[in-house]
Amino acid sequence: MTTESTVTTSATTVDEAVRCTGLTYRFGAQVAVNELDLAIGPGEMFGLLGPNGAGKTTTIRMLTTLLKPAAGSISVFGTDVAAHPMRVRRVLGYVPQALSADANLTGQENVELFARLFDVPRKVRKARVAGALEAMGLTEAATRLAGTYSGGMIRRLELAQALINAPRLLVLDEPTVGLDPIARGVVWEYIARLRASHGMTVLMTTHYMDEADANCDRVSLMHRGKIRATGSPAGLKGTLGDGATLDDVFRHYTGDALGGTPEEGGIRDVRRARRTARRLG
Amino acid sequence: MTYAAPGAPPADLASTAGPLGVADGPLAYLARLASRVIALCWVELRKIRHDRTELYTRAIQPALWLIIYGEVFTHVRAIPTPKGIPYLAFLAPGILAQSALFIAIFYGIQIIWERDAGVLTKLMVTPTPRAALITGKAFASGVRSLIQGVAVVIIAALLGVSLTANPLKLLAAAIILMLGSAFFACLSMTIAGLAVSRDRLMGIGQAITMPLFFSSSALYPASIMPGWLQVISAVNPLTYEVEALRGLLIGVPATLWLDTLVLTGSTVAGITAASLLLNRLASR
Ligand SMILES: Nc1ncnc2c1ncn2[C@@H]1O[C@H](COP(=O)(O)OP(=O)(O)OP(=O)(O)O)[C@@H](O)[C@H]1O
Numbered sequence: 001m002t003t004e005s006t007v008t009t010s011a012t013t014v015d016e017a018v019r020c021t022g023l024t025y026r027f028g029a030q031v032a033v034n035e036l037d038l039a040i041g042p043g044e045m046f047g048l049l050g051p052n053g054a055g056k057t058t059t060i061r062m063l064t065t066l067l068k069p070a071a072g073s074i075s076v077f078g079t080d081v082a083a084h085p086m087r088v089r090r091v092l093g094y095v096p097q098a099l100s101a102d103a104n105l106t107g108q109e110n111v112e113l114f115a116r117l118f119d120v121p122r123k124v125r126k127a128r129v130a131g132a133l134e135a136m137g138l139t140e141a142a143t144r145l146a147g148t149y150s151g152g153m154i155r156r157l158e159l160a161q162a163l164i165n166a167p168r169l170l171v172l173d174e175p176t177v178g179l180d181p182i183a184r185g186v187v188w189e190y191i192a193r194l195r196a197s198h199g200m201t202v203l204m205t206t207h208y209m210d211e212a213d214a215n216c217d218r219v220s221l222m223h224r225g226k227i228r229a230t231g232s233p234a235g236l237k238g239t240l241g242d243g244a245t246l247d248d249v250f251r252h253y254t255g256d257a258l259g260g261t262p263e264e265g266g267i268r269d270v271r272r273a274r275r276t277a278r279r280l281g
Numbered sequence: 282m283t284y285a286a287p288g289a290p291p292a293d294l295a296s297t298a299g300p301l302g303v304a305d306g307p308l309a310y311l312a313r314l315a316s317r318v319i320a321l322c323w324v325e326l327r328k329i330r331h332d333r334t335e336l337y338t339r340a341i342q343p344a345l346w347l348i349i350y351g352e353v354f355t356h357v358r359a360i361p362t363p364k365g366i367p368y369l370a371f372l373a374p375g376i377l378a379q380s381a382l383f384i385a386i387f388y389g390i391q392i393i394w395e396r397d398a399g400v401l402t403k404l405m406v407t408p409t410p411r412a413a414l415i416t417g418k419a420f421a422s423g424v425r426s427l428i429q430g431v432a433v434v435i436i437a438a439l440l441g442v443s444l445t446a447n448p449l450k451l452l453a454a455a456i457i458l459m460l461g462s463a464f465f466a467c468l469s470m471t472i473a474g475l476a477v478s479r480d481r482l483m484g485i486g487q488a489i490t491m492p493l494f495f496s497s498s499a500l501y502p503a504s505i506m507p508g509w510l511q512v513i514s515a516v517n518p519l520t521y522e523v524e525a526l527r528g529l530l531i532g533v534p535a536t537l538w539l540d541t542l543v544l545t546g547s548t549v550a551g552i553t554a555a556s557l558l559l560n561r562l563a564s565r
C-alpha cells in the first residue's frame with residue numbers, strides 16, 4: 001500500500017521548508033536511508049516516526065549538515081544543503097537525540113555560547129539569553145553547572161540553546177525522551193507557543209505516538225530507510241478504520257520490524273546515551 | 282518534582298521570512314573566524330574559573346621537574362649550557378614548553394569526549410566554519426597553557442632563575458607559548474580524527490608526548506645529542522618553541538624569526554589537517 005498522496009498538497013508550493021529527494025546514506029554496506037523523498041511545508045509541525053534503526057536520526061543528521069548523503073539532495077527553504085551548508089545552519093535549531101550540554105559550563109554559559117556562535121548582537125545577547133532561560137524555567141538554575149542538571153533540565157537547556165537564534169526550522173530528535181510527563185508537557189507547550197508567535201517549522205521524531213498525535217500536523221512512518229506512509233494523524237488513522245490509534249498506524253506500516261532481529265542502532269544509541277549520562281552525572 | 286510553566290518566548294525572537302542569506306565574502310569569513318575563536322577562548326576561561334583545582338594540580342609536575350631534576354643537574358654540571366648559564370635557567374623554558382605540551386595534547390581526547398557527549402555535534406550545526414572550530418579550540422588550549430605558564434614562571438623565579446622583565450619580550454614569549462600550544466592541540470585533534478575512538482587515542486597520546494619531549498632541546502642542547510636524535514630534534518616544533526622561549530626569557534642567542542616561522546607554519550598546517558578530519562570524527 002502506498003500512501004504518498006498527502007505530500008502533493010504542499011509539494012506544489014515554491015516556498016517549502018524542507019525537501020528531500022532520493023536521499024540515501026550507507027554505513028559501510030548497510031543502507032540506513034534508502035532513496036527517501038520528503039517534503040515539509042513552512043510552518044508545519046512534522047513528525048518522523050518509525051522503529052529503532054529506521055533511519056530517522058541518520059536523515060536528520062544529513063539535514064543538519066552533519067552527514068554527507070551518498071545520493072540525493074536536500075533543500076531547506078529552497079537552499080541546497082550540500083551547496084550552502086553555512087546558510088542553512090544559520091536558520092537551524094537542533095536538539096540531538098542524546099542529551100548534550102557542556103557539563104563544565106553553567107546553564108547560562110551554555111546558552112551564551114550558542115548566542116555567540118549564532119552572532120546574536122552583543123547589545124541584545126544578555127537579554128536574549130536570560131529570556132530563553134526564563135522561558136524554559138531555568139532562571140534559578142542558570143548559574144549552576146550543567147553537570148548538576150537532571151535529564152529534564154538538560155533537555156530544556158538544549159531547547160533554550162536551539163532557540164537562541166530564532167530558527168526558522170527547529171529539528172528535534174526525540175526531544176522528550178527520558179522526561180517525566182510534566183516536563184514533556186512543558187516542552188510541547190513552549191514549542192506550541194513559539195510556533196504560534198513566530199511561525200517556525202518543526203521537524204521532530206518521537207517514539208510516543210500520543211505526542212505525535214497531539215502535536216503534529218503531519219507525520220511520516222519510516223521503516224528500513226524508506227517512508228512507508230505520510231499524512232495527518234487523523235487521515236492515517238482514518239484509513240485503518242474507526243477507532244484506530246496512531247499506535248495501530250505505526251504497527252500497520254512497520255509491524256514486520258517487531259518480530260525481526262534487534263537493530264544495531266538501538267544498542268549504539270543506548271551506549272551513547274549512557275556515556276552521556278555518565279559524563280553529565 | 283515541580284516545573285515552572287514555560288514563560289513567553291523572548292519578544293525579539295522573530296523568524297525572518299524570505300530566502301536564506303547570501304554567501305559571505307572573505308572579510309566576513311575572517312570576522313566570523315575571529316568571533317568564533319574569541320567565543321571558544323571565552324568558554325575556556327569560564328571553565329578554568331569553574332575548576333581551579335586543575336590549575337594547581339597541573340603545576341605540581343613542572344615544579345617537580347624544576348626542583349628535583351633542575352637542582353640536581355645544576356649541581357652535577359653534567360649538561361653544557363649556552364654561555365654557561367645555570368642549568369636551572371636553561372631548563373625553565375623547556376619545562377614551560379613541556380607543561381603547555383601536556384595541556385595541548387589533552388585536546389584531542391577532549392574533542393572525542395565532546396563528540397561522544399553530542400556537544401561537538403551541536404557546535405557543528407551552528408554557522409561556525411570547521412576551521413574556526415579547530416582554531417578556537419587550539420587557541421583555547423593556548424589560553425589554558427598561558428595561565429599555567431604563569432605558574433611555571435613564578436616557580437622558576439622563586440627558585441632563583443633570572444628571567445627577563447622586558448614587557449615586550451614577555452608578550453612575545455606569551456605568543457610563542459600560545460602558538461606552540463595551538464600547534465600541539467591541532468596535532469592531537471588531527472590524531473583524534475584519525476584514531477576516531479577514545480581508547481585508541483589515549484594510547485597514541487601517551488606514545489607521542491614523551492618522545493616529543495625527549496627529542497626536543499627542552500632538557501639538553503641539541504649539540505650533545507647523538508646525530509640521529511639531532512635530526513629528529515630539528516624537525517620537532519617543540520625544539521623551536523623551547524629555543525624561542527629561551528631566547529626571550531633567559532636571553533640566550535636564538536633565531537627568533539625562524540622559530541616563529543616554523544611555529545606559525547606548523548600551526549596553520551595543523552589547523553588545516555584537523556579541520557579536514559573533523560567531519561570524519563563527527564560522522565562516527
Ligand atoms: N554511527 C553508525 N555506524 C554504523 N551504523 C550506524 C551508525 N548510526 C546508525 N547506524 C545504523 O543505521 C541505521 C539507522 O540508524 P538511525 O540512528 O538513523 O535510526 P533511528 O531511526 O534514529 O533509530 P532510533 O529510534 O533507535 O533512534 C541503523 O540500522 C543503525 O544500526
Ligand SMILES: [Mg+2]
Nearest residue numbers: 056057058097
Ligand atoms: Mg534516532
